[in-house]
Amino acid sequence: MSTNSAVYQADSDLKQTARAAPKKQLISDTVYSVLLIAPALVLILFFALIPLGYAINVSFRFADLTSPRGVDNYVGLENYHFVLNDDFFWEAAQRTLFFAVIAVAVEMIAGVAIAFLLHEMRWFKGITRSLIILPLAASPVAVGLIWRNMYHPDFGVYNYLVSLLGISEQNWLGDPDLAMYSVIIFDVWQWTPFVILITLAGLQALPKEPFEAAQLDGASTWRVLRTLTFPMLTPVLTLVFVLRTIDAIRLYDAVFSLTSGGPGTTTEVLTYYLYRTGLRFFRMDRASAMALLFLYVTVVFTGLVMRRFMRNIAARTRQMAS
Amino acid sequence: MIRKLAILALVFALALVIAPRPVTPAKAQDVTITWATIAGFYTDWAEEVARQYEESTGVNVEIIDIDFPSLYENQVLEAVADTGAYDILTYDVGWKAEFSESGYLLPLDDYIANADPAVIAFDDISPALTETTSKWRGKTFGLPYYTFTMGYFYRCDLFENPDEMVAFEAEYGYPLGIPQTYEQLADIAEFFRREPGETLAGKTVEADFYGIGLMAARAPHVQDEINSIAWSWGYKVIEDDGTPGVTSEGFLKAVNLYVNELLPYAPPGATSSAFDQVVAQMRQGLIAQTAAFYLDQYPNMVKTEEEVEGARICTAPAPGAHTWVGAFGLGVSSDSEHPQEAFDFVAWLAGPEAQRAFAAGGGSTSRVSILTDAAFIAEHPLTAGHYPTLQFVLDHTAKSNFYPNYLFVPQGGKIYDEMTTWYSAAASGDESPEGAMEKMAEAIERQCDGLCEIANDALGENYTPVPMPFDYETFLASGAYDIDVWIANQGN
Amino acid sequence: METQRISFGLFFRHFLILIILIVFLFPIYWMITTSFKSSEDILTRPPKFVFEPTLDNYRFAFEEADFTKFIRNTIIVAGLSTILVVTFGSIASYSFARWNPGDGHIMFFILTTRMMPAIAVIMPFFLIFRDLGKTDIGNRFYLGLDQPGALVVAYTVFNLPFAIWLMHSFFQDIPMELEDSARLDGYSRLQVFFRVVLPLAAPGIAVTAIFSLLFAWNEFLFAFVLTRDDARTITVGVSSFQTQQGILWGPLTAAAVVCVVPMLVVALFLQRYMVRGLTFGAVRG
Numbered sequence A: 001m002s003t004n005s006a007v008y009q010a011d012s013d014l015k016q017t018a019r020a021a022p023k024k025q026l027i028s029d030t031v032y033s034v035l036l037i038a039p040a041l042v043l044i045l046f047f048a049l050i051p052l053g054y055a056i057n058v059s060f061r062f063a064d065l066t067s068p069r070g071v072d073n074y075v076g077l078e079n080y081h082f083v084l085n086d087d088f089f090w091e092a093a094q095r096t097l098f099f100a101v102i103a104v105a106v107e108m109i110a111g112v113a114i115a116f117l118l119h120e121m122r123w124f125k126g127i128t129r130s131l132i133i134l135p136l137a138a139s140p141v142a143v144g145l146i147w148r149n150m151y152h153p154d155f156g157v158y159n160y161l162v163s164l165l166g167i168s169e170q171n172w173l174g175d176p177d178l179a180m181y182s183v184i185i186f187d188v189w190q191w192t193p194f195v196i197l198i199t200l201a202g203l204q205a206l207p208k209e210p211f212e213a214a215q216l217d218g219a220s221t222w223r224v225l226r227t228l229t230f231p232m233l234t235p236v237l238t239l240v241f242v243l244r245t246i247d248a249i250r251l252y253d254a255v256f257s258l259t260s261g262g263p264g265t266t267t268e269v270l271t272y273y274l275y276r277t278g279l280r281f282f283r284m285d286r287a288s289a290m291a292l293l294f295l296y297v298t299v300v301f302t303g304l305v306m307r308r309f310m311r312n313i314a315a316r317t318r319q320m321a322s
Numbered sequence B: 001m002i003r004k005l006a007i008l009a010l011v012f013a014l015a016l017v018i019a020p021r022p023v024t025p026a027k028a029q030d031v032t033i034t035w036a037t038i039a040g041f042y043t044d045w046a047e048e049v050a051r052q053y054e055e056s057t058g059v060n061v062e063i064i065d066i067d068f069p070s071l072y073e074n075q076v077l078e079a080v081a082d083t084g085a086y087d088i089l090t091y092d093v094g095w096k097a098e099f100s101e102s103g104y105l106l107p108l109d110d111y112i113a114n115a116d117p118a119v120i121a122f123d124d125i126s127p128a129l130t131e132t133t134s135k136w137r138g139k140t141f142g143l144p145y146y147t148f149t150m151g152y153f154y155r156c157d158l159f160e161n162p163d164e165m166v167a168f169e170a171e172y173g174y175p176l177g178i179p180q181t182y183e184q185l186a187d188i189a190e191f192f193r194r195e196p197g198e199t200l201a202g203k204t205v206e207a208d209f210y211g212i213g214l215m216a217a218r219a220p221h222v223q224d225e226i227n228s229i230a231w232s233w234g235y236k237v238i239e240d241d242g243t244p245g246v247t248s249e250g251f252l253k254a255v256n257l258y259v260n261e262l263l264p265y266a267p268p269g270a271t272s273s274a275f276d277q278v279v280a281q282m283r284q285g286l287i288a289q290t291a292a293f294y295l296d297q298y299p300n301m302v303k304t305e306e307e308v309e310g311a312r313i314c315t316a317p318a319p320g321a322h323t324w325v326g327a328f329g330l331g332v333s334s335d336s337e338h339p340q341e342a343f344d345f346v347a348w349l350a351g352p353e354a355q356r357a358f359a360a361g362g363g364s365t366s367r368v369s370i371l372t373d374a375a376f377i378a379e380h381p382l383t384a385g386h387y388p389t390l391q392f393v394l395d396h397t398a399k400s401n402f403y404p405n406y407l408f409v410p411q412g413g414k415i416y417d418e419m420t421t422w423y424s425a426a427a428s429g430d431e432s433p434e435g436a437m438e439k440m441a442e443a444i445e446r447q448c449d450g451l452c453e454i455a456n457d458a459l460g461e462n463y464t465p466v467p468m469p470f471d472y473e474t475f476l477a478s479g480a481y482d483i484d485v486w487i488a489n490q491g492n
Numbered sequence C: 001m002e003t004q005r006i007s008f009g010l011f012f013r014h015f016l017i018l019i020i021l022i023v024f025l026f027p028i029y030w031m032i033t034t035s036f037k038s039s040e041d042i043l044t045r046p047p048k049f050v051f052e053p054t055l056d057n058y059r060f061a062f063e064e065a066d067f068t069k070f071i072r073n074t075i076i077v078a079g080l081s082t083i084l085v086v087t088f089g090s091i092a093s094y095s096f097a098r099w100n101p102g103d104g105h106i107m108f109f110i111l112t113t114r115m116m117p118a119i120a121v122i123m124p125f126f127l128i129f130r131d132l133g134k135t136d137i138g139n140r141f142y143l144g145l146d147q148p149g150a151l152v153v154a155y156t157v158f159n160l161p162f163a164i165w166l167m168h169s170f171f172q173d174i175p176m177e178l179e180d181s182a183r184l185d186g187y188s189r190l191q192v193f194f195r196v197v198l199p200l201a202a203p204g205i206a207v208t209a210i211f212s213l214l215f216a217w218n219e220f221l222f223a224f225v226l227t228r229d230d231a232r233t234i235t236v237g238v239s240s241f242q243t244q245q246g247i248l249w250g251p252l253t254a255a256a257v258v259c260v261v262p263m264l265v266v267a268l269f270l271q272r273y274m275v276r277g278l279t280f281g282a283v284r285g
Helices: A002-020 A029-059 A078-084 A087-119 A125-132 A140-151 A157-164 A179-205 A209-217 A221-249 A253-258 A270-280 A284-321 B002-018 B041-057 B068-080 B093-101 B109-114 B127-134 B162-172 B182-192 B221-232 B249-265 B268-272 B275-283 B295-301 B339-349 B352-360 B374-379 B387-400 B412-428 B433-448 B472-478 B483-491 C008-034 C056-063 C067-098 C105-112 C118-132 C136-140 C148-172 C176-184 C189-200 C202-218 C221-226 C234-239 C249-280
Strands: A061-064 A070-074 B032-038 B060-066 B088-091 B143-147 B150-155 B313-316 B327-332
Touching (some): A061 A284, A140 A157, A140 C202, B032 B041, B032 B068, B093 B327, B093 B412, B150 B387, B162 B182, B268 B412, B295 B387, C067 C148, C067 C249, C221 C234
Antiparallel strands (some): B088 B327, B143 B327
16 A cells, blocks of 8 residues: 555656646535535435424424314423323333344344355355345335235244144234244344345455465464454444344334234334324324434434444545545 | 446436426316225225216216225325315224314215205115214214124024034023124134034034134224124223223223133134134134124125035124124315315215115125115125125114214224224233223323213214113014025015 | 365255255245235135146236336336435545545434434425425426325435445545546546546445335335325335235235335346445445
């Protein structure tokens, strides 16, 4: 890198005279950089800030869209007070957390393990890799409805397969102790391939030299994993972890198509409760307060996990620019 | 690749700019009315009659079919945002009060008064259905166009089997027959539960056979089942004073009966089942009977007779006959720009001519003149075989003038959703019946913001707050339970 | 690793992968076979593995439910929004990678817009498009409710943050020196971007395009709320087989196959780019 830049430096010194005349810039780099982000930023600002403004505004008012009052007077913090004292809200939050922790953990562990297996395959590697990511591409609502049929205790194929294995038939989506796990299984089926895909990409990008050196030293497989592979994969795994966590706590489609939150409220996660409050009960005031609390927690969580990530990015940009 | 992408983007953008604006109606006199309704068979039929209507009147009817689980929020969303997208709304009886009170629906009384009595024939609609589906605070907000009033289905071949009859009477001390109380229903459910190796009607059963099929999933049907039990005993979800009644002793008894005395004899999939799975259970020969069940499913249920050897399907009122009586109503949206045209279509669709075609296509009509038309029923035994029973249920309901209070509460649609949630909690065992009903009571109070307002004036002066015993003798004598018997009786 | 001998372990590993593959692919296999079952063969006990195949479900989906229209809408909406995402996303992402305007804060802000639960913003979106539909511009670009433009915009806005983040590291990995020397050769800044940077970032752009397409194609909630009939997309079409006559499993499954298979094909054939793209870019963190 340093030698290269020295060469370029020399090169640019040589061409100093050549570039002077025609390269007169109409606008500065700063303006140019802002112009480039402008279209995306304008779109995002318009369609993110208006809804956000709407939500903030409504969360401080009385807003029952189905009542003749509609969006009415300001009520201060009443909606936040209501939400924070609402047992149903906290129960839904717990379920969301439970789902996210288990689902993301299983997906990370299974995904990384399968990626390692795949990475060391000798035959059919390409086709296997292509096939295993297919669940990722399927629409959650469409396949969710199919899974609902597959899970059905009387007519579903899973109970049949399970009975072949000698396990008793299960009421996958109708048993309150099991329903959340059935939703998790569905999510794991759909999203483990995402972890596999990115981990695999990370594995393939690892530099060869340190591993060859370790092999020469006769280091054990475990040692290589612990001291070389995992540390080098950490940035990738962090990214996957953050993306999966954000998506897992926003889980909606799977619950919508598999269980509608049932049986009882066992799979009623926060977003589904939010959906009921906002689009069934049309209590936009409470729904907005809930959504803003949700957003706040997510942003803080992501901010904490991503802080180092962000710092690295900023540092690299500065380094490049200097 | 990048260049190709860029060119493609440019072409798309150009195409968008050049593309013609959305088509505006060509002729001023052309009127299009939009009807939001439920996806499915009835809609397919509706599209056909809509074409006929277009041909005869020149008014275009555009049908938007919406999946049933989303029908409520979709229509309310358009209504609260005043988009005027729909001219005609389709509502469940449970939403009627809400749709009317919130001003989504237009009062139709003036239109009805001005309409041609031959076309609308308002008096021919079953009074029980106009009460539940049309009226609110003394005004008329819509017309019922098909009814899903509940009854009861059973395998009469099993009920009439001599061996089973003897065994049942020996065990329970009274003869096997149509259950007249929910305790009897529970006895029958227990009686017909057979494990592999046991005999049923003289044959050895190979797979589990269940005494009852229940729709206990988290879907609106579970509340229709449980409410029917409580209702037949005179217990109410919302008391006459506007407080939740679901935690009363009698109501809890009803929930407990469902959970502890019916569910154990249902297939294990009951808590993941809606009505279509119960139909499938019947058609697979897995169950002997239903609890309160939608009579309009008769055309599907009766297919059991082809698919299960020796099976016969019969109908009756659900025990006590007080069940979920209702229909999907059609009303005119208050945002409509063509209310008269929209009303004309509604009146025509709910009117005698279109309803007869509807019934011939397999629908459950709300018109008394068709429900009691013996010649018509004899002609369509496979799709209209439940009409005599249906007519008994509607008749009884109208006579007893005994309707659930929550049909007359402006928060009806939301309470409906809460009932679904908490009944499902009780049925699945996620909560004890007592715990679930306490949460339901809390949720109902929250929806009503305290006391629920019941517009009892809608029920008229001779409102009677107690159930009336159903006349089983007349019902049995008529032969309505078995369509073949009933048709044979008509000849006499 | 290249010196790995053919051993029992190697066979076992392939066997294990085969099992895993079967587990992951079984639901897809089941969905596809179910779509060829007659309605009598779908809800049976035990489920049928062998049956007489029929095309009735597809016939029903296309004739009764107008699936041709839903597919057309989905293609238009997913395609257009992907093009917009890649166009706007790549220049923004390049700018962030090269100059980092806002010193990371703008970029983090952009990421946070993706964290708002979709349900919370759906009502304001509904109102925005209702009002846009009444304006002249909105009318010209089909931005009203039940018009494809509204969905295109909604998906673009929702996918942009992801795209900008995904492409960021690709652009960062392109050596500055290349750009500098191109500038010295007399290229303008725009030319540098189009002639030097973009071709090098092509794998990243490909992977971003694939993911944007997947998200837009499979999205349900916005499509459900913002469309009625004319602009209805295929995911909503699939769920509309939940009728008051019960769920029509046959046509629903056929519709689900029609909805899912195109994206499976995309994933199958472009998987190469997905892995390579992520290798070049995102994994460097």
